[in-house]
Amino acid sequence: MNKSFKNTVYELTRKIPHSKVATYGQIAILAGKAKAARAVGALMRINPDAPDTPCHRVVAADGKLTGYSGRGGITTKKAMLIKEGVAFKGDKVDLTKSAWNNFP
DNA sequence: ATTTTGACTTAAG
DNA sequence: GCTTAAGCCAAAA
Numbered sequence: 001m002n003k004s005f006k007n008t009v010y011e012l013t014r015k016i017p018h019s020k021v022a023t024y025g026q027i028a029i030l031a032g033k034a035k036a037a038r039a040v041g042a043l044m045r046i047n048p049d050a051p052d053t054p055c056h057r058v059v060a061a062d063g064k065l066t067g068y069s070g071r072g073g074i075t076t077k078k079a080m081l082i083k084e085g086v087a088f089k090g091d092k093v094d095l096t097k098s099a100w101n102n103f104p
Numbered sequence: 105a106t107t108t109t110g111a112c113t114t115a116a117g
Numbered sequence: 118g119c120t121t122a123a124g125c126c127a128a129a130a
Contacts, residue, residue: 005126023113028126035124036125038111039127046128046129058111061112068111074111
């Protein structure tokens with residue numbers, strides 16, 4: 001398969017279940033590059049498949065919401081995640097409950 | 105092809 | 118708890 005790194009990242013992001021969130025580093029690892037967290041963020045910023053790619057389900061390693069140059073920024077992103085059923089811990093996601101597991 | 109930038113992460117002060 | 122530094126990767130100019 002001639003899948004580019006970005007294509008893999010988008011696909012993984014798309015596979016994130018509801019009420020769950022993944023970190024940039026996590027996606028990077030799943031994509032095959034453990035240290036490509038920055039690249040993942042860069043790809044999310046580009047986000048060519050915008051509504052098809054739930055980039056709002058991707059958060060920082062601490063569960064902090066970063067980026068999202070959308071309406072309201074992280075505020076809208078947080079509201080969206082809460083609406084999906086993600087547990088929040090103040091301004092951050094509660095990874096203790098909403099951390100995404102690759103395999104059940 | 106080279107340089108810059110960035111929605112990252114971890115370690116150290 | 119916050120800031121700085123370094124490491125690694127990809128897209129854009």
